[in-house]
Amino acid sequence: MKPIAIYWRNAVPNPAKVVIILEELGLPYQSKWLELEELKQPAFESVNPNGRVPAIIDPNTNITLWESGAIVAYLVETYDKDEKITYTSFPEKYLLQQWSYYQASGQGPYFGQAAWFNKFHHEKLHSAQERYGNEILRVVGVLDSALKDKEWLVGTKCTYADLAFVMWNINIDFVMASGPVKWDIEAFPHFKEWMDAMKARPSVAMAMKSLQEKEIKSEGKI
Template identity: 40%
Template sequence: MIDVYSSATPNGHKVHILLEECGLPYRLHYVNIGAGDQFKPDFLAISPNNKIPAIVDPDGPDGKPMALFESGAILVYLASKVGRFLGASDRDKFNTLQWLMFQMGGVGPMLGQAHHFRIYAPEKIDYAINRYTNEAKRLYGVIDKQLVDHPWLAGEEYTIADIATFPWLRSWKNQGVEIDEFPHLKEWFDRIAARPAVVKGVAAFADVHKPLTDDKSREVLFGKTQYEKR
């Protein structure tokens, strides 16, 4: 039974979705990031960067427990564990990994900044809002172009590249994007959203997660609490 320490965020949902797709047994543990659960010593012991998600697999590669943080690393680990969603050949695997890195290095950070400056920032800074909204649209365009000739981001197979990217695009309205302007992306998005494992994966913690818009949550996530030495 894999223990999953997570929350209802795009990075958390990546792991929830893949676990459902893989059929691996897992147990969810809610990390209330608005209340500061991510700074507790027990969580820091498995996720030293105080970010969700993190997992502990009691049956690691050498038969010993394996703890992992960073959502991209977790996806690669789980896909490798079951021998699916990573690509069959070496060429396929590297192609999948480049699109996973595209999500980790571009889609996640840039759309995260769009969310922050459009929704969470205490003051509206036009330069920041325009910069990250425009970058969000550019990234949507890159994805849309890739999907013109391919059913999935890495080619002919549904992989962790798709699983990693999809949750970040669920909030396209908050990113200042009109998804209908990207028809190939929208068709891909709708196909993924309809998958039973995805429906179940994105429902994780829906009953306990609350919008992080109160002053306390903002301070924990974006104020001095985030930057204290631990």
């Protein structure tokens, strides 16, 4: 199998979400790192006209694909024939989609806005910081409640739906540290236990390490 090219950059949760799936499925891949100024250049816009990461090129099927949710769905449907991190049974298949859509529409945008207004906006807008900080607490509360009586969001194993949340969740401490809304993971014990289980997975550890180092040295991946 030829390596799948993945375009991504450091410290960005959504591309790492795709790397985790590649690792979980044992797929060969080649990291193509992009700096911020490269995203809106013609070379990358020919891959993703939206000028955002992640994007992949899979030479095994001749597909170029962008948007992390679409990429994850493609990788799972195409390569997870043993259902290592998915289910095709009813109703699990649709419950996985439910949580995947919630991550893409509920977690990612709110957490991203919290990061922007707490860390990067040129002025401190307390109302925006408070709104998006509270949205983080709300989303985490939904997850904590859903995990009250079970280990994983769907079924009895860790799936792509669980893993979709992990990288943004790992960044909560960073995002909330300079904002007005207090964050205490101990207030969400089921969420914490779930996160600890995912952070212990080699795929998540690899994604976290590569975000810090800007390269993956194991198994010939660069």
